[in-house]
Amino acid sequence: MQRVNDKKADQATVRRLNMSAILKLLRERGTLARADLAKELGMTRNTASNIVTDLLQAGLVVETEFRRAGAGRPGLLLELAPNGGFAVGAEIDISRIIVVAADFNGKILWEQAVPITRGQPQDQCINITEQLVDDALTWGRGEGLRPLGIGLGLAGLVDSENGVLTYAPTLKWSDVPFKTLWENRFEIPVFVDNEANTSALGYQTYSDRSKARNLAYLSIGVGMAAGLMLEEQLFHGSSGYAGQAGHMKIRTDGVACSCGDHGCWVTEVGINALARKSGIEKIDLAAVSGLLRNGDEKLCAVTDEMAEMLGLGIANLVNLFNLDTVVLGGAIRPILPFMLEKTRAVVDARALKHPRANVRIKVSGRDNDSVFGAACLVLDAIMNDPVPLVRSLI
Numbered sequence: 001m002q003r004v005n006d007k008k009a010d011q012a013t014v015r016r017l018n019m020s021a022i023l024k025l026l027r028e029r030g031t032l033a034r035a036d037l038a039k040e041l042g043m044t045r046n047t048a049s050n051i052v053t054d055l056l057q058a059g060l061v062v063e064t065e066f067r068r069a070g071a072g073r074p075g076l077l078l079e080l081a082p083n084g085g086f087a088v089g090a091e092i093d094i095s096r097i098i099v100v101a102a103d104f105n106g107k108i109l110w111e112q113a114v115p116i117t118r119g120q121p122q123d124q125c126i127n128i129t130e131q132l133v134d135d136a137l138t139w140g141r142g143e144g145l146r147p148l149g150i151g152l153g154l155a156g157l158v159d160s161e162n163g164v165l166t167y168a169p170t171l172k173w174s175d176v177p178f179k180t181l182w183e184n185r186f187e188i189p190v191f192v193d194n195e196a197n198t199s200a201l202g203y204q205t206y207s208d209r210s211k212a213r214n215l216a217y218l219s220i221g222v223g224m225a226a227g228l229m230l231e232e233q234l235f236h237g238s239s240g241y242a243g244q245a246g247h248m249k250i251r252t253d254g255v256a257c258s259c260g261d262h263g264c265w266v267t268e269v270g271i272n273a274l275a276r277k278s279g280i281e282k283i284d285l286a287a288v289s290g291l292l293r294n295g296d297e298k299l300c301a302v303t304d305e306m307a308e309m310l311g312l313g314i315a316n317l318v319n320l321f322n323l324d325t326v327v328l329g330g331a332i333r334p335i336l337p338f339m340l341e342k343t344r345a346v347v348d349a350r351a352l353k354h355p356r357a358n359v360r361i362k363v364s365g366r367d368n369d370s371v372f373g374a375a376c377l378v379l380d381a382i383m384n385d386p387v388p389l390v391r392s393l394i
């Protein structure tokens with residue numbers, strides 16, 4: 001027999017799941033009538049209506065009037081309240097710090113970036129980031145919006161559960177407890193994740209929400225990582241470190257890698273690979289893409305070779321995860337369009353026929369997927385469990 005406490009716990013879980021489902025459906029569709037909401041989610045009208053009442057009271061959802069063509073009474077549609085609050089997203093990469101603020105609908109309303117140089121001291125970089133976050137919070141509060149949280153994307157190994165940057169090989173930082181530091185400083189929830197993960201989330205949210213259910217976002221620069229979104233959820237692995245695709249072993253006779261091993265995928269497709277294979281010591285990606293556009297023979301041969309290796313690795317990922325979408329991005333993005341055709345051809349030739357049948361391989365259309373996704377970390381956390389926020393607001 002079920003005990004009373006268990007029943008209460010079950011009811012609380014059902015309520016959380018229902019509230020989450022309503023918010024997510026409104027985010028996906030934009031606007032919906034109450035009756036359609038209940039019907040689509042398989043809830044009774046009463047259940048949906050009770051939850052909607054709470055969401056309206058908390059200011060997370062608003063009603064808008066609409067009039068059907070012709071006569072008749074106007075109906076009411078529900079939508080997420082843009083002024084339900086705002087989320088701050090931040091990213092620290094090797095060349096810039098960028099901070100954005102997004103409303104509850106995810107619309108980016110504020111954005112600022114500061115360039116940094118390689119080797120700039122850690123405390124300076126963190127100070128700049130904190131100053132930008134402060135500016136974003138001041139802006140949002142000035143607009144009369146309530147701050148919902150801060151998301152941070154970082155290149156390197158991130159313990160996302162505890163919000164600690166464990167190790168960033170390019171920045172050479174280790175063990176920075178951002179979540180604890182910033183929750184003490186800013187007094188709102190803080191979420192920290194690897195930049196490939198935030199990129200995957202940003203891409204899926206802003207470019208491809210409807211189709212990308214099983215997605216790998218390959219962020220390629222000096223380092224390389226894969227943000228894996230499986231069944232529409234970021235995949236972190238048992239201790240948060242999943243997605244270190246750059247260190248997937250791809251050659252037995254490969255060159256030495258920064259991780260101490262050799263033959264890693266990043267040594268064949270990253271910026272250092274481009275430098276080594278082309279003999280160009282200091283890579284200027286704009287210049288390289290100009291040369292590629294003009295059909296520079298040597299560089300075309302180099303990027304063809306890189307595309308071959310990129311395709312091989314992707315074929316492995318497609319076979320493993322039966323992905324529907326592979327997005328290519330990161331610092332190397334300017335030259336990716338020149339590698340895309342060959343990469344696709346290699347995946348076609350090397351991945352298994354059935355897993356590869358539906359996969360789309362694309363180059364991301366923007367260079368700020370990661371910071372947009374960092375803001376989404378906050379919004380997604382609320383969408384997944386809105387109950388504590390709603391309870392605090394009503």
Ligand SMILES: [Zn+2]
Pocket residue numbers: 246247257258259260261262264
């Ligand atoms: Zn490695």
